[in-house]
Amino acid sequence: MKVYNLSCSFKHSFEGWFASEADCLSQQANGLLSCPMCDSKEVTRLPSAPHIGDRASDRQPLQPQAQLEPQVEAAFLKGIRELMNRTEDVGAAFAEEARRIHYHEAPERNIRGQTTHDEAESLREEGIEVLALPALPILKNSLQ
Numbered sequence: 001m002k003v004y005n006l007s008c009s010f011k012h013s014f015e016g017w018f019a020s021e022a023d024c025l026s027q028q029a030n031g032l033l034s035c036p037m038c039d040s041k042e043v044t045r046l047p048s049a050p051h052i053g054d055r056a057s058d059r060q061p062l063q064p065q066a067q068l069e070p071q072v073e074a075a076f077l078k079g080i081r082e083l084m085n086r087t088e089d090v091g092a093a094f095a096e097e098a099r100r101i102h103y104h105e106a107p108e109r110n111i112r113g114q115t116t117h118d119e120a121e122s123l124r125e126e127g128i129e130v131l132a133l134p135a136l137p138i139l140k141n142s143l144q
């Protein structure tokens with residue numbers, strides 16, 4: 001008697017009991033195997049894994065850094081782009097405009113622009129929310 005781990009095309013896994021490996025193969029070839037959960041006939045035999053559940057085999061291989069970085073960068077750029085779309089560029093008048101909005105002298109909206117570090121600090125002291133973004137040369141290329 002042989003026990004094999006089987007899986008259907010919907011990734012249901014189950015055990016199949018066969019007289020021999022040849023029996024398993026012929027049942028598979030003749031479409032006699034079906035998934036007990038969904039009745040799918042597309043059943044494949046999983047490679048036998050005697051150490052299933054073993055800690056070492058449960059561990060996922062770490063994704064190489066080289067693959068991760070573009071994803072992180074793309075997500076970051078997407079966030080920046082969304083921010084850009086939701087804000088009005090007031091350029092060098094940023095600090096002045098931020099104050100006018102804060103003191104209700106200008107319509108309430110999200111703005112972006114350039115300001116100095118000191119200026120940003122004093123805006124924060126006045127209770128005005130300022131989000132500082134690093135100057136990114138990459139943005140010049142990807143934001144049109």
Ligand SMILES: [Zn+2]
Nearest residue numbers: 008012035038
């Ligand atoms: Zn199934």
